[in-house]
Amino acid sequence: MNGNTVGLTIDRKTMSVPPGTTILEAASAAGIRIPTLCHMKLEDLEYENNPGACRICVVEVEGRRNLAPACKTECTEGMVVHTHTPRVMNARRTVMELILSNHPAECLTCSKNGYCDLQKVAHDLGIREIRYRGEESVFVPDRSPAIVRDMNKCIMCRRCETACNTIQTVGALTAVNRGFRAVVATAFGRDMAGSTCSYCGQCVSVCPTGALSGRSHTDEVLKALADPEKIVIAQTAPAVRTALGRDFGYEAGTLVTGKMVSALRELGFDYVFDTDFAADLTIMEEGTEFLNRLRAEDADGERAKLPLMTSCCPGWVSFVEQHYPELLPRLSTARSPQQMFGSVAKRYFARLLGVERRRLVVVSVMPCLAKKYECSRLEFAVDGNPDVDVSIYTRELARLIRYANIDFRALPDGEFDRPFGESTGAGVIFGTTGGVIEAAMRTAYELYTGRPLPEIEFVRLRGMEGIRSATVDFDGKPVRIGIAHGLGNARRLVEEVLAGKSPYDAIEVMACPGGCIGGGGQPFHRGNMEVLRCRADALYREDAGKPLRKSHENPCVQELYREVLEEPCGPKAHEWLHTRYFDRKNGGTEDSGPEK
Amino acid sequence: MTIGWQVLVCGGTGCRASQSERIEKALKEEIRRCGLEDEAQVIRTGCFGFCEKGPVVKVIPDNTFYVQVRPEDAEEIVSEHLLKGCRVRRLLYVDPETHLRVSDSKHIGFYRKQLRIALRNCGFIDPENIGEYIARDGYAALGKALTGMTPEEVIGEIERSGLRGRGGGGFPTGLKWKITRQAPGERKYVVCNADEGDPGAFMDRSILEGDPHSVLEAMAINGYCTGASKGLIYIRAEYPLAVERLKTAIGQAREAGLLGDDILGSGFSFDVEIRYGAGAFVCGEETALIRSMEGQRGEAMVKPPFPSERGYAGCPTNVNNVETYANIPVILLKGADWFAGIGTERSKGTKVFALAGKINNVGLIEVPMGTTLREVIFGIGGGIKNGKKFKAVQTGGPSGGCLTEKHLDIPIDYDNLLAAGSMMGSGGMIVMDEDDCMVSMAKFYLDFTVEESCGKCAPCRVGNKRLHELLQKITGGKGTEEDLERLRNLALVIRDTALCGLGQTSPNPVLSTLDNFRDEYLAHVREQRCYAHQCRDLTQYFISPEICRGCTLCARACPVNAISGERKHPHAIDPLLCVRCGSCLEKCKFGAVRVR
């Protein structure tokens, strides 16, 4: 040993590794694959689920009495490891049979079919029969508006628990009971709607089996499409186009905007619009709101509503309502782009078409599970008719495309319909962390200073660090900006603000790591930050290629204000485009009241 | 004032269950009535160990040992013994072999062969009076260590004594202390594991009830050696008496300056706090214990890191069990050589066993390592109850195994028991006779493990459940020979892959009975017979019509009215109704009830 490395042998290969390296890491570096189930390490997110609980990765270490979990056993000098002796393989297979003996054999009808880690490892181990049968767990599936939990499929890997508690600090999920009855659940086994869940969907992203999945609404979409009475409208969020291609064999971060539009037309949508348009609208409202609050501070030092906190992300909004109701007045009252779009479609576009709002079916395609919950919130409905009827997530759209036998790769590039297909680069970058605040600054700067931006790209707001901050110079007035993605980071940022340590003027939060590009409804990225970076780059590329890159320059947005909305944050705009929040920590019904 | 008589009344839980408190009260009243307050003192002690004959009362100085005393006997003890000096013969112990009454406990077979080190004060002192402990050299070892020895010297002494952990694993105590001492860390902790969960073991509780100061003293010495200033005792909340006495002892030690700041003017500060368990056997495992002390679910963690490196609150933590601590002060006072002179080559000193089951002298005993099982069971234990035949002895509780006739002459120590397929464990020793079915015993222990598994790792969570189900199948008469192979494979895999000590040892009862009582398993699966008549599904009660006199006694005893028949005519048992409780067999005076 030369002090800085540890020498060992794995499967007759000698190697030296830094101290602290686990057998799993050493083997992986040497090209030796050891199967794992519970272990999950997402380095960039500082996520590590490593309970050493599934025991699938056990290996034989010479001189050790029992088998060692490769994921938790550090290499020591002179260690001799065997990863596939008959003893190891019998142990792995037996343990796998045990896990399968309490797991329903419904692979063919499972939403995770083909993406399931358990299925893959069982297949690799060549399991053909289960010798140990016995009592199986019986849990009633819990179907919330966004997430379905079928705990009969839970293998107690605890990844979701770690994501929910460590990364997101939401604390909705925990292990309960013990022994054979142990399972991950919410407090008192309530359904998710009755828990502190914010529907961020990160638990779904990390679940190795079908125990946690997004609620599917494809049937509702198909039904609407088949109904001749209905006019079905699609709106697609920016992050979707960066990831949808992944399910059809494209490289991560390939923009498939045109093919996506064509696919939606093939599916039978009457109009295919872009949520980016609504994002521009959001910037008009949120940017104006920010300036109003900033000016209020300039005028009389009133900081009660600063920092302004973005409200585009329903997971984040729900988090504030559940955990920090005292901060509700600081949330922007601007609705999210999804809901602004729905509002404008149902109120304005229906009028343009000369039909009743009930004949329109607005379907949003989102990277997100929480959007399903958001569109079901009662304040976004008129006489029981929701502004957005159905929200589906990226993986669901991919399923619909396959369902309709559409050869996605062969599709021509289509164009969004007018008028709500027009968007600026600012609307595009909404899909990544830092994008909303950058878009807002592009507009706010020009409105505040009355002069054009010298440099359109706020490079300092970009990146993948969990918490970032920057100061933007508004003609001598420093505007301090904080950005967080992932709710755990958001909590840290908020705590700093509450402690008076971080005097931000504006804060952008996205509940999912990486922002919407890493949303709970996206094709599984398994925490591969490279995938997220490629998706972010794609959005910035699309932004850079746009002729218009500031929301207030969007001609369709301008026209909308001229035609109906009058002025940003005006009474009409308030009625259509703003919302209110609820204190869900203390009872849930108390209204925080709309901003005057 | 001269105290002539000391009347010691056992205040252990067993004797208290037999109303020893009322005896104590009656004795005090009687003494007062006779005006003997100045000459006689009643002391409530901890457990005497001879629970079989409880409640026990001992009169000093003549060492008279009264057994199975009732409150009504108080009058006679005082008037005859204390006033007239005549022993109450009818309350003396009767030697089962000679049938002679034995007055002095030293001559009772049960005590004669014991060597009491850890139990040295149990049954001799009032555990609620620190003065009595000090009078028997209490806290002298702490004084010696603090004033005359360096921590290294103390650790060296413990190491040389050869003391190994009495909680189960048998890890060298001195080495553990040394590792904790050497582990880097500002804060360190000393923990006493009093979470005695082994069903049928109660030595830790008896020590805490009978001699709490010995544990406190040893913890302080441990703190001095490892550099910890805080000690934590993790004790079952189900032990209210032990908790009370510990609290009293801690209070008295603080008052006497033997706990707290600057102990004995040495500059060393140490204090002890009590932490409560809440009913989880797995918390006897040190990593689970630490989780539990931190207010978490008591789930075991993968080792390393060991608690000595990273334990409570992330700090180096030395965990020892109660009996281990109770040995420490004696070792320091009498020297390592003295201690190392007792026992076998690799197991030094004595071991406390809770002797129970089908044995004449149930109780708590302490013998030198190396004593044979035969000496313990037939010498001290007085042989098998009701003249039945010895079948097996189970050591090590749910983690141990069943040993047979052929193991009776092996000297008891850590390594011999392990080699024989069992283990020392915490010291439970359950004796079984010909009426015990070994398959049912294995099932009983698995039942326990299934209930107590924390549920974290798959082999223990699901594997033990499946083991239990296989045993249910076999005891239910539905097992096959292939099931025996399945049983063995599963047991071996669980031992090889489970995460913690509980899981790794949980198959031991199955493996040891499979090895030692294979015929019995075969009888269950081949002939569907349980020769011990314990497996209800394999047992049938019937009445021999030739012998039955029709006395109706059995029919009246039957709890489920399964027996019918007219008076003076032979009766019959309905096998469909019969619950095989055996009441009829017990009641029948003519031997007409038969079992098959």
Place this chain on the structure above:
Amino acid sequence: MEKEIRNESLPSCVREKVHDICREHGCDPGELIHILHALQRTFGYLPEAVQEAVAAELDIPVARVYGVVTFYSYFTMVPKGKYPVSVCLGTACYVRGAEAVLDEFRRQLEIGVGETTLDGLFSLDCLRCVGACGLAPVVSVGDRVYGRLTPEKVRGILSDYYRAAED
């Protein structure tokens, strides 16, 4: 017996008690098990509303409290009977016939393990070793321990308590 604590409206006295007990333990989440012990001593059991109040006091997710409560067999979320019956199923008691005694309690009380009779008088539980192995098999009813039991003695013990309840 404590009146059942309902979820909808946590009486202010309960809330205050929870507050006081948490304060006594410095509102330290590390003291959760101690706090739960104290609360169970006070209320007899740990209903949802009490767990929620604890979570709020300690500023931890209620799920964590629930996870701990369901892990330890000592904690209960259902009120116990006025006379809690615990049958020792330690090994010593088991080999001396504790199972038959347990069966008899089940039959007499017409409840399963972990349940409480409808009249609220008895609850039935198993425990592992009270350390009175000399008296095996052992059953405790409240603070009282009964030793050397046989199924035949069960009815007599219960009727004593029925009588006591009537008085």
